[in-house]
Amino acid sequence: MAFQQGLSGLNVYSKALDVVSNNIANASTVGFKAAQAHFADVYAGALNGSGASQVGIGVGLAAVQQQFTQGNISVTNNALDIAINGNGFFRLQQSTLDQTGYYTRNGQFHLDKSGYIVNSNGGYLTGYDSADGVNVDTASIVPLTVGTEGIQPQQTGWSSSLDASQGGLIIGVNLDNRDKKAATIAAGSDWTELTPFAWDSTFNTSMYNYSTSATIYDQAGASHTLTNYYVRSGDSGVDARTWDVYTVIDNKYLVSATPTQLEFEPNGTLVGNAGDYRFELDLSATVMQDGTAMDLTSDTGLNWFAQSPGVSGDFAFYMDMGKSTHYGMAYNTDDIIQDGYTAGTLTKLSVDEKGFVVGNYSNGQTKLMGQVVLAEFNNPNGLQSMGDNLWVETFASGQPTIGTPGAGTRGSLQSGSVEESNTDLTQELVNMIVMQRNYQANAQSIKTQDQILQTLVSLR
Template sequence: MSFFTSLSGLKNAETDLRVIANNIANAETVGFKKSSVQFADLVATGSATDPRRSPGIGATIAGITQDFVLGPLEQTGRSLDIAIDGDGFFALSNPFSTDVSYSRNGNFRLTAGGDVEDAWGNRLQAFPVDAAGNPTSTVPGDVAVPVTNGAGATLANVTINVRGIVTAAYSDGTTQPVGQVALATFPAPNGLRTIGQTKFQATGDSGAAVFGNPGIGSYGEMISGALERSNVDLAEEMVSLLTAQRNFQANARAIDTATQISTTVINLRQQ
């Protein structure tokens, strides 16, 4: 039995090492959220078992959770780099499948057609606004920036202010609000599924996305010209790495000891 108990410890230590390694590998990934592993013990008992004589049968993984604490903000100076100072996720729509994913990575770009999208072509979702910049709907959609205004002037620049208002500036000096960035929150964000590219997907455990306006209620404000860096603390991860390594070595030594005991017993029987 000691073999299987120590084997469960080896597997758990290996999982812990993989999670820590993934955190370290993404220490410079914009919008990345570190993960941590929670373990639970396994105890083999029955109603007739003496509770004072239950050695247990090892450990198992209770869950791998994301830590959504805010990462450090880095100034970039790009008008389409935006960070969320507080709660919420950017909503991104795949133009082909229309699937919506969620991210804290605010590195966006403007296409020739006037779409605001991320590096993988997913389009930023925003509420439509009137001429004064006030939202006219609670249903977000793709940001569509006109490349020319009514007077025929060409687009010169696009900015996003602290309220998330996307404003287009034209060569004739005029400006026009074209949308307000829609932020999404979830009843249980730890239930979100990671799908790569610093994106998350809603699940039954997370609940459906609840959209709101930046700077109102629990929704964070927009910081233009900045990006949220990874919230991985390398010093903390190195300490966790050493601890996981020690756990792995200790369980391996326990298996080695059990093997030696088994070998000794077998040799006694053969004498």
């Protein structure tokens, strides 16, 4: 009498119950992938005949396959909680030197004391680094780190962030064509006497037609107010389309006693192109103070751009007024753009769907810290589970293909979210009932075999 079939059933369904119990136990584990027991019948060719008379000798556990289906995504309050929506795994390293890859779907990350992005077990999230804060280096994969230091100030000046035909400061205004008033105090020596400006009765709106101001920044990140005063040169003929512009800094320093001249076409646009009206404010040039020549780069109290100890040197930037117009409509400042900013501290981090890690600073600037990468495998079920929500590659899984989120068949990322376990509790409870009944049935088959054997033994 054979007990093999019933005993194999007890063994297999006991393991199947272990699988179901493990799924239920991890129903709240972020990034967990539920497993499923696969069964196979067992035959022995040398026993119980062959072909139509062959009798099986039980059941075996063929495999325990994890189901890499998408889990639900829930929102959290941590910007470094990252959920994968689609295929792929985060790649981790156990140290900055050990380049062995570990893979996970658990995207619960935070910063360690050194600024590295790590998981709860101290594993380092890897990706592409950004050395310049603008582009990423895709040549190598390294642990991602976030510089928690502040961002340095940038003085107003030439920058590629502005159009190549424009300067560090862009001021576009409309000067009212209908205003025929010319300044009652002529430009030139009379303006020179007001350098630096004194806001008293000697300076009033009768001296200019329109003014507009912009904020600019020096090398130390200190802000300064730049004001342009627009004075209509004449009231007839070509002179009626000519304007003098006086530039004053901090309501005190007249940059040059010689104004910049804007000349307009009859249709209200500037004569020539915008580049003709881009000029450099070089504060090493002498200016006038009460009729006396002064040098802003050397005279005490006038080195306005050197507000911090140790800051020295010339301060120059470009101002482009090429967007100015001369239409028959009210005065208006249409556009002010400048590329300087003060120093800033890191206020928050964000990760976009492509995996770009961006730092946001108190001065409104942003800086690219790096880019998270995702790994894919031809056979995810060939991965070996290591615990702690980690897998490692094996010969069966094949080598990973690593790239950016959203590229190819890789999923996209969702910051401030986590992927929940894909365990279906309802299904698992049903599976538990089925496995329990199967276990009981196999126990009953052994009991029946025992009763038959007892009958045989009792024969006399």
